[in-house]
Amino acid sequence: MSSSPNNGRIERWGLFELTLAGPAAGNPYKDVAVSACFRHRHRSLEVTGFYDGDGSYKIRFMPDIEGVWTYTVSSSHAELSGAAGQFVCTPAKEGNHGPVRVRDETHFEYEDGTEYHPFGTTCYAWIHQEEELQEETLSTLRQGPFNKIRMCLFPKRYSFNANEPEHFPFAGSKAEGFDWECFNPAYFANLEKRILQLGELGIEADLILFHPYDMGHWGFDRMAAETDDFYLRYVIARLGAYRNVWWSLANEFDFMKEKVMSDWDRLFRVVVESDPYQRLRSIHNGSSMYNPGGIIYYDHTKPWVTHVSMQHWDVTLMRSWLALYRKPVVVDECCYEGNLPQRWGNISGEEMTAKFWDCFARGGYGGHGETFMHPDNVIWWARGGKLYGDSPQRLAFMRSILDEAPAWLRPQERFRDVPTVGIENVYYLQYYNNHRPAYRELPLPEGGRYQIDLIDTWNMTITPLEGTYSGVAGIAMPGRPYMAVRVRAI
């Protein structure tokens, strides 16, 4: 009646999955409720299961404490109710740091206490491509610097990207119509495989739950409110236990003209109520330079928003966003490296890289995307495939510098006109972008002894300056753009 994999041993933050046989008649997606209560000592969590087709029901659970967990199943259907069992949660294996949380207002950390610096990229519709291309995308990700990916659950229909996918979240098809009360297990099986594979690569899956790139073609952008909620609850029951899942309520939510702001509030509430793990939650705005009313932002100060997923071309506004929202800010879209005709898709590798540094040096995080013209329209930002740009290797270089840095860097007011993060008296990292001084006087703390490195973020060189410094440190600089300066206490 039930199966418990892994011989009853699940690593911490791993995925426990219970499969139960049950009724297949009627519409079990709608009609059958199943859940389990998981207990460790005095701790208990109520976890919702889901119907996976063919009379099969599943309950997934992510244990977060080592030791013995027990569970008992409840259901509206007698056949499923009453199942019980236990498993042992073992220590996390190497590379498994747990899910990502918010720490100290504006930082992210893995649950094991390791800092997480998001280096995200964007492949909206990569899981809706043919198998071979999905594998190629994974292979590219394996070699790249990225530890987060933005991806859509619904397929995408947009410029350079009008191919019909094989599977949809809902049962049915464009031709025959979709059954808004039945899901498609084959679709989810592939999605889950991809989420697991991303997890193995250390990549967070920033799942976009709704988006406007449909325009009524399939109708996923204009479902009834109860269908939206039904879909959300199913998705969360299926995917919530994967430790590398983030919830992005929507991409460019403001471009979805069929919804109003209160719909987004309601959908956030559904997520908050359904997700026993309280995974990261945000929502991503669109932007238009020429919208006379300016950008329409979701109010990220609302308590159910865990972090800000910003779209804005001017990342130098970072400090004002941090001051306003007091949450981590990720500029998930700040234009993409490439050469598309569209304004958002044709900046240089220099600028893409600079935006990451500009964000980080102000206390926030950038986001990558790539949009080079391609003979078959296989463009990374939508379909995945290969990367052709100049920024990924520079982002890897940047990541290597942050990996060496102490954790929890914060904006430093000591350096007035160059954005700088650091830890007072210990470490400073400042970024000059397009500013190219011939020299600088760094007002370092008196009494300390510091070593200074000039970092060329574009040419990927680190040049230690001779000697040590204390107090006001006059340093010659090369007069080139894209320089960073690193100061470390000895």
Next chain:
Amino acid sequence: MSSSPNNGRIERWGLFELTLAGPAAGNPYKDVAVSACFRHRHRSLEVTGFYDGDGSYKIRFMPDIEGVWTYTVSSSHAELSGAAGQFVCTPAKEGNHGPVRVRDETHFEYEDGTEYHPFGTTCYAWIHQEEELQEETLSTLRQGPFNKIRMCLFPKRYSFNANEPEHFPFAGSKAEGFDWECFNPAYFANLEKRILQLGELGIEADLILFHPYDMGHWGFDRMAAETDDFYLRYVIARLGAYRNVWWSLANEFDFMKEKVMSDWDRLFRVVVESDPYQRLRSIHNGSSMYNPGGIIYYDHTKPWVTHVSMQHWDVTLMRSWLALYRKPVVVDECCYEGNLPQRWGNISGEEMTAKFWDCFARGGYGGHGETFMHPDNVIWWARGGKLYGDSPQRLAFMRSILDEAPAWLRPQERFRDVPTVGIENVYYLQYYNNHRPAYRELPLPEGGRYQIDLIDTWNMTITPLEGTYSGVAGIAMPGRPYMAVRVRAI
């Protein structure tokens, strides 16, 4: 008793100057009022004169209508009162287009109807340098693309610029103290010579009446309110008749901590009341990226502000400023080309040039400054001298393109994501800056026939595309930054 130069003939918008001998005893600056009423047919203007030292009084007047003008002098002192005379206002000579005014909300025009596109530069303290350097500055300006210069009346004390000037607006000196009730005619004689020389070069003198770069050293930044007003009235009486004068109430007014906002309102009122010509009036804010309260702007919607003199590093905000103020917007400081350590003074020539294009393509205007390190600290932005940067020749190229364009270009909504100015159906000019598409589809009007040029604003080339276009025009683009596209109806 009086002299009327030029044999009684003054060109339109030229400078008529009447010199009268009068009392030298006491303090004529304070004690003697003199003015004249100038009449042409039914038009009359009351113009205030000023004491020029040594018992000499002057009344200056700019006639703006051709024909016979008469005048009669009034004074609080009998010796000056009652003088009368006439002169003939002759047609303006070539190159004399009259003073600059605001036209159609967001444009500038010379009074003869010619459009004026400001291409301003900044030499704050050039008139406070030794004679030879002032001459060198003029010689540089003669060869350059600039038709406006921002310059301070009070001397400047700031980084790279701590030399004491020979003359001050007020009588006295730093060592002996200044006489706040007496002016220094020698100072003004030099200033007026320079304003005239600028006028001959077709350069508007954007005169900065107050500024904070004093910090109490001389005390011009913290004079009593009545001294401020006294100074302003004298300056306007002396300089108002020069057709190329603009009034900039202050530079970085918000950095003058001894004044509050109502002081600026009062000073604007003094200018409005004193200036019979209603020359252009604005005030320039400072900015700090790290001011937690953001930039402090003067409310440019106030009716006495003729145009916006903005300081901001992000000129892509232009459209919002135009929408807010509905006045011409000149970003007089948007960072300077150079290599100073200060953030505002070390951008590249590429970026300086791009900022001009970015402003113009959105319906506004940029501003130039140059700040390269110099062995003797002779830096253009403060002291003048030579230009070393890469942007001036590109600005000359840009100016040549605008000179060929039809007048009164306005932002065009037809081109959604690339800033474009033009005249619907006739002319479009769009600028791509850092965006480097491989192709674009331009939604040109159906039915028209258009010729398209690719303009490389950095390499200063204009490449006409073959053939003519109508409706949606697909064009290949070179994938380089700093491109502009020009579309002209045939």
